[in-house]
Amino acid sequence: DAGVIQSPRHEVTEMGQEVTLRCKPISGHDYLFWYRQTMMRGLELLIYFNNNVPIDDSGMPEDRFSAKMPNASFSTLKIQPSEPRDSAVYFCASSSNEGGTEAFFGQGTRLTVV
Amino acid sequence: AQKITQTQPGMFVQEKEAVTLDCTYDTSDPSYGLFWYKQPSSGEMIFLIYQGSYDQQNATEGRYSLNFQKARKSANLVISASQLGDSAMYFCARDQGAQKLVFGQGTRLTINP
Numbered sequence: 263d264a265g266v267i268q269s270p271r272h273e274v275t276e277m278g279q280e281v282t283l284r285c286k287p288i289s290g291h292d293y294l295f296w297y298r299q300t301m302m303r304g305l306e307l308l309i310y311f312n313n314n315v316p317i318d319d320s321g322m323p324e325d326r327f328s329a330k331m332p333n334a335s336f337s338t339l340k341i342q343p344s345e346p347r348d349s350a351v352y353f354c355a356s357s358s359n360e361g362g363t364e365a366f367f368g369q370g371t372r373l374t375v376v
Numbered sequence: 377a378q379k380i381t382q383t384q385p386g387m388f389v390q391e392k393e394a395v396t397l398d399c400t401y402d403t404s405d406p407s408y409g410l411f412w413y414k415q416p417s418s419g420e421m422i423f424l425i426y427q428g429s430y431d432q433q434n435a436t437e438g439r440y441s442l443n444f445q446k447a448r449k450s451a452n453l454v455i456s457a458s459q460l461g462d463s464a465m466y467f468c469a470r471d472q473g474a475q476k477l478v479f480g481q482g483t484r485l486t487i488n489p
Contacts, residue, residue: 293475305467305479318476353421357475364411365477367421 266368268354274374280342283371285354286335291366292359296329296339299351299370308352311337344375380468380480387485389458396443397453397483399468405429408470410451411477412442415465424466427451455485463487 267286275281287294295310309319311331319329326345331337341348351372355365381400389395401410412424427435427442435442443452455462463486469477 295476304481307476307478310476351419355421363475364423364426365475366423367413369420372419 266354266356266366268352268368268371270371271369272372272374274376275344277345277375278343279375280340281344281348281373281375283339283352283354283373285337285339285368287337287354287356288366289335290358291356293357293365294331294337295353295355295357295365296337297353297355297367299353300349305353308339341373344373346375349373349375380470380478382466382468382480382483384483385481387483389485389487391460391487391489392457394454394456395458395462395485397455397466397468397485398450399452399480400448400450401468401470403449403470405473410442410444411469411471412440412451412453413467413469413479414462415467415482417464421467425453458487460487460489 269284293312296308297305298308299305308321309329310317314331327341329339351370353367353370355367357363357365379402383398408429410427414422414424425435425437425440425442427444434444439456441454465482465484467482468480472478
């Protein structure tokens with residue numbers, strides 16, 4: 263398996279524009295997570311899905327953020343409209359349903375909003 | 377909020393020496409898992425080692441071992457015979473149920489030749 267695949271790797275956009283980050287989890291994994299990493303706040307969980315259903319979105323900062331998982335092999339995180347404070351590295355991760363198994367992370371998307 | 381605390385923002389170690397990275401955690405759950413991840417300068421998150429709260433033995437994976445002291449709520453990572461390639465950020469994490477992780481702030485480890 264190729265691992266968790268995220269695209270794009272880097273995104274630079276102007277304030278106010280819509281940004282869509284994409285993720286393909288590892289085949290067979292039941293859980294998908296979106297994390298955000300910043301210098302100030304470290305790694306924080308935004309939202310996670312189990313079997314394509316959003317379970318906990320309490321980490322989503324505000325209504326400008328939305329995430330979908332239309333099928334088991336694809337998820338998106340959308341920011342509309344984007345703001346400079348959204349600049350961060352966004353990681354997607356997936357894991358299986360077995361307890362004690364690690365989450366596998368994608369390479370991350372470095373988002374810069376100017 | 378249940379926290380993960382890594383008290384060492386930075387560590388400097390000579391190559392081939394062993395190094396211990398500290399991690400303490402809050403929890404009231406009887407069952408939980410602890411994880412360590414490595415993040416090199418390239419940015420990816422690499423899983424290193426896992427310890428379950430009910431595991432009788434401390435986890436080991438090659439040069440990595442976990443010094444798990446449940447009563448003290450600590451899960452320190454020990455890297456033996458450090459190598460230059462071990463220079464990276466290291467994150468301790470605990471699961472909060474349903475596989476989701478809460479991370480510490482990380483320790484930046486630098487291995488000097």
